[in-house]
């Protein structure tokens with residue numbers, strides 16, 4: 001089984017991004033500003049946010065990690081968040097939010113010109129119409145990896161497990177644009193294996209550790225694992241990597257696959273917005 005690692009691609013993208021930031025910051029006469037909104041105490045979000053901060057700071061971006069604990073009243077949080085959004089050139093909003101906060105309300109406060117996740121209606125609408133603004137980075141990463149390893153999607157049968165607006169749904173749209181024939185399966189699909197067994201390539205964004213097993217895929221299938229789970233000291237994906245060994249033709253490892261490339265692509269998304277609207 002070939003391992004579709006992405007470090008070298010992420011490195012190449014980071015190199016180009018470094019030059020783009022230099023040009024942009026010079027034109028702006030100041031560093032660009034990113035606000036990472038952590039309206040949560042979720043440890044995974046905090047871990048991910050600190051990693052994000054590192055990846056942007058090394059490009060000279062002025063990053064603010066904006067965290068509010070659960071006991072701050074909603075109105076106070078919203079008032080403050082508006083100020084951070086005004087300050088920033090780009091915003092990343094971590095999910096899940098504290099229970100007393102409204103995700104849609106906060107997303108609604110972010111103008112699409114600062115939405116580096118590409119989750120606003122304008123970006124998602126553009127994605128459907130092939131007028132790409134910012135493509136949700138995880139979906140983008142998953143769709144690019146097979147191509148980076150020389151596997152064309154055109155004409156292939158693809159299955160996407162999961163239909164979240166952030167990952168599964170944009171991914172299904174992207175793959176369709178790449179001329180794959182796509183089945184999107186989810187929690188209401190009676191027999192997922194019926195679809196996965198027929199697929200040339202399976203994308204797994206189900207949010208359940210080691211969900212996809214070897215007996216659910218056909219011999220020689222490609223498997224793209226989007227999941228990330230922290231189990232004790234271990235990081236595992238949505239795929240049971242051991243059970244697909246010897247059956248799949250290729251697999252994106254966790255860690256070192258989709259997530260690694262996603263981190264580089266989020267930086268590219270921020271740059272795209274800066275170059276379009278600020279510098």
Ligand SMILES: NC(=O)c1ccc[n+]([C@@H]2O[C@H](COP(=O)([O-])OP(=O)(O)OC[C@H]3O[C@@H](n4cnc5c(N)ncnc54)[C@H](OP(=O)(O)O)[C@@H]3O)[C@@H](O)[C@H]2O)c1
Nearest residue numbers: 138162163164167186187205206207226227228258259262
């Ligand atoms: N690599 C990265 O950079 C990155 C970034 C973001 C997320 N992730 C990971 O990607 C995974 C998915 O994230 P997400 O935000 O899309 O999760 P999500 O919002 O929880 O969505 C999960 C999707 O899986 C479906 N599903 C759940 N249980 C199922 C089952 N037993 N059978 C079939 N379908 C089922 C759900 O169906 P319904 O719609 O019917 O509920 C839903 O569409 C997670 O593991 C997350 O950690 C990775």
